[in-house]
Amino acid sequence: MSATRVHVIPHTHWDREWYEPFQTFRLRLLGTVETVLAMLEDDPRFVFTFDGQTAAIEDYLELRPEEEPRVRALVREGRLLIGPWRILADEFLPSGETLVRNFETGWAVAERLGGAMPVGYLPDMFGHVAQMPQILARAGLSDAVVWRGVPRAIEHHAFRWSAPDGSSVRAEYLVDGYGHAAHLLRVEDRLAVDVQRFQERRAGFMPEGHLLMLHGADHTAPPTDLPQRIRKADAQLDDVTVECSTLPAYLQAVRDQGPLPTWHGELRSGARANVLMGVTSTRVDIKVLAGRAERALERYAEPLATVLGDTWPGEELASAWARLIENAAHDSSARARTTKPWPRWVCGTRRRRRSVRSSPRSGWPDPPPRPRSTARWRGTRRPRPAPTRSGSTCPRTGCVPAHSPPATARWSACRWSPTTRRCCSTGKPPPRRR
Structure with missing residues (x-):
């Protein structure tokens, strides 16, 4: 039997604002990022995943712009993983266009800093929309990592997640969340025991020969001696290899594990994790x-x-x-x-x-001057064409109610004075919108 590979993923989950305001968390972010950068530069074998988003790094560089070369070098080496999202967004409240722009802008920022993590990391969203596999597949990604919303019918560490249009990605299921190993590898005398007990609890759920340990939690920096603890745990265990790893490396190692169960549509179940309806x-x-x-x-x-x-x-x-x-x-x-x-x-x-x-x-061009003619046709003023546009996402037909100022009013781009909200000629207020 081959040795079991334990993939320890050092990471943090960074909510820009939650139980504290944004600026309070950003002050804490400064110390966290500086600790991570120092650890990465001190140990070339150490790697760190920064929550699958770029917003936290952008917030840090806004206050420490002189540190961008350090960040860029580590991201380019593949040791500091950021993106592909700009923010870990809710998937049900924003529009689909916002979700797509979230990916586009996050990927662009990550590429500017050295490269984006090629994994659809979705650790803490309150459920997932059915079109998420479609978004990831259209972006060229083949893997997603999810926690909340997975139904009890999924009894495996991974499954094939399919969208309504037929697009699908391989989804890695974090059954106990993104911080399931944050409490491990903290006591030096219990390093081997922690790994063995964790392996026993995951028996039958994790793939054969591999074990995923996400070592991190909300708004926390990794212990400065974590690389040494990982190496000590590796030395204390037989037939088990403990290594500091990344999500792309782990997903590549377990990709060929046979057929996977398939789930179609949204992930909105609270069977194993609260989706906070x-x-x-x-x-x-x-x-x-x-x-x-x-x-x-x-x-x-x-x-x-x-x-x-x-x-x-x-x-x-x-x-x-x-x-x-x-x-x-x-x-x-x-x-x-x-x-x-x-x-x-x-x-x-x-x-x-x-x-x-x-x-x-x-950018609206100046309108043409209003004709001085007051010619009438059958007792009425000649109709003037007016462009209209519907804000609906569906085709619409029918009459469009329109309000125009009196014929004697002076023509202007806004029709109504922007300061007094009165007609430029009569002084009357514009019609109330319905």
């Missing part, structure tokens, strides 16, 4: 505000910017998307966090909604 109805007022900002950006600002004006407002739209993606984090969008940052979040969301609603107007 109640977060869907918390602070509905803020969820409505976030949805309006999201629709204003993806249904109006970007489509209208393609046909209005001569320049593409790329920087403005990219900034708006970046903020919306940050707000789509699973704890932020679900409101599963302290109330301290809510006023800042609400004000920021309102500002972003105003900015995306006004971005197409900035």
Whole structure:
């Protein structure tokens, strides 16, 4: 019988805001990243996975821009793994477009820093949408790592996860979560015992000859002597190899393990892990505000910017998307966090909604002058054509209600004074929207 390979995955799970506000967690993030960088530079065999996202590294580099060369070198060597997501987003509250942009921007940031981890890491989302395998497959990824939402029908460490369009990925199931080995390898005299007992508990569930140990937890840095503990545990055990590894290396090692069970559609079961259904109805007022900002950006600002004006407002739209993606984090969008940052979040969301609603107007060409003629046809003013656009994702037909100022009103791009909200000519307020 071949020796069992124990893959120890040092990592951390970093919620940008949760039981503490964002800035409080960012101060803690500085020390965590500096510890990780020092450990990686001191031991060339040590590797670290930074939660499958790039937002935390971006937050660190915003305050420590001089450290980017160190980060870039370690990412390029494949020893500091970041991405492919920009944020670990909730999958049910944001739109599908937001999920796709989350991947696109995260992958771009990771590539700029040296390369993205080629694994769809989904450790703490409150369930998973049916289209997630489709998104990952279209992005060129063949593996996902999931925890919450897997039904009891799955009795194996891995399964084939299929989307409605037929796309599928291999899903690795973290049956006890992303921190199931965080408490192990902490007492030097019990290193071998910890590994043996962990192996016994996973017997029959993990693949033959391999054992996955995710060593990490929320907002924590790895112990500075973790590499030494891993080597000592390896020396104390016979027929067991303990090594510091990464998720891509582990998934490659267990890929050829025979046929896998298949699951079609979303993962929304609470059989083995709480999917926190109640977060869907918390602070509905803020969820409505976030949805309006999201629709204003993806249904109006970007489509209208393609046909209005001569320049593409790329920087403005990219900034708006970046903020919306940050707000789509699973704890932020679900409101599963302290109330301290809510006023800042609400004000920021309102500002972003105003900015995306006004971005197409900035490129709107000056309209032609209003004709001076007051010619009538059969006793009525001649109708003037007006372009319209539906914000719906489905085709629509029918009458479009429109409000226009009186014929004597001065023609302007906005029709109504932006400061007084009164007609430029009559001084009357515009019609109330229905």
